[in-house]
Amino acid sequence: MPETNKRVIMVVHPVGFPKESDFKIEEVPVPEPGDGEFVVKHEYMSLDPYMRGRMNPPSKYAYAEGQLPGSVMLGGSVGRVTASRHPDYSEGDAVATYGGWQEYCLSDGTGYHLYKIDADVAAIEAYLGALGMPGMTAYFGLLAICEPKPGETVYVSGAAGAVGSYVGQIAKIKGCKAVGSAGTDDKVAWMTGELGYDAGFNYKKADDFAAKLEEVCPDGIDCYFDNVGGAMSDAVFGHANDFARIAICGQISQYNLKAPELGPRNLVLMLVRQMRVEGFIVTRFLDRYPEAHADMAQWLKEGKLIYRTTVAEGIESAPAAFLGMLNGENTGKQLVKFS
Ligand SMILES: NC(=O)c1ccc[n+]([C@@H]2O[C@H](COP(=O)([O-])OP(=O)(O)OC[C@H]3O[C@@H](n4cnc5c(N)ncnc54)[C@H](OP(=O)(O)O)[C@@H]3O)[C@@H](O)[C@H]2O)c1
Secondary structure (H helix, E strand, C coil): CCCEEEEEEECCCCCCCCCHHHEEEEEEECCCCCCCCEEEEEEEEECCCHHHHHCCCCCCCCCCCCCCCCCECCCCEEEEEEEECCCCCCCCCEEEECCCCECEEEECCCCCCCEECCCCCCCHHHHHCCCCHHHHHHHHHHHHHHCCCCCCEEEECCCCECCHHHHHHHHHHCCCEEEEEECCHHHHHHHHCCCCCCEEEEHHHCCCHHHHHHHHCCCCEEEEEECCCHHHHHHHHHCEEEEEEEEECCCHHHCCCCCCCCCCCCHHHHHHCCCEEEECCHHHHHHHHHHHHHHHHHHHHCCCCCCCEEEEECHHHHHHHHHHHHCCCCCEEEEEECC
């Protein structure tokens, strides 16, 4: 076992778009398990947009407890137990945990983020994707919030990311038309090719979102899975059908603004189109995760769900990879891999 554990510390609360200097790497001894504890060596860790929100000072707008300067960056990880004094965990067990941006973590076996994983069901990194938080978000945001019916049009913003890439595929499995937007031509080609989206467009090349939506969703939009907010959502509201259902999953276009935009100017459309707009946090569905795990694992096995990962190597690469993900450099799930 190496003698040190490298980890990433948040130095300050970022202002606007974060910078690499908002983070620092430090080395500490690998933790030793006390009675009832075990140590996990991380194989992969997850980089997610919600982490940006956690880096802000405490606010009534936050949906999860933030972190303070000087603390290890929070986040999900998968790995194997290397030392244990816990009755339920043995050396070699594969686990998903909320171990943070570091090479090793210490656990006392509690917390809903911690569970043993079966590397025979899917590759270990899938537990940070299809079988992890992004997959659960796509599954419940679409099926429980949007409630799509066969033949309906599901439109997804942020459609080539960790969550969005599953939303379109699940929509197709459920017999819907899937349409999405993403920020590069390559991402759109992946969506409309391998992922099976019926149509898509590069929003960075579209001057007029409303006109583009007319073109790609000629029958209007019945379900909108919103990952980005802002100008895209403004245009989608105008193209929604009667009784449209809108799941507010994320608002990434807003996360790095110094002040929130004035918003929504189009609530009258909720009235005349009798739309339902509902925000959700995936942990609302914690009790139903087994149902989603079973479906997602089956679809993976049948080849109905595919995924891509964008992988940065080593803990030192995490800050730059995180900024890259916020900038759209990832396709599918952004991970950090440890040797
Ligand atoms: N409600 C929940 O419980 C929950 C759970 C998980 C995630 N989320 C939210 O779901 C969304 C997607 O998360 P994810 O993990 O799947 O991330 P992701 O899509 O894998 O990565 C973030 C992507 O956002 C896009 N983006 C960045 N700035 C943008 C902007 N100004 N306008 C439009 N797109 C922008 C980039 O792709 P492009 O190249 O396409 O720009 C980037 O690749 C996020 O908003 C996240 O906060 C919510």
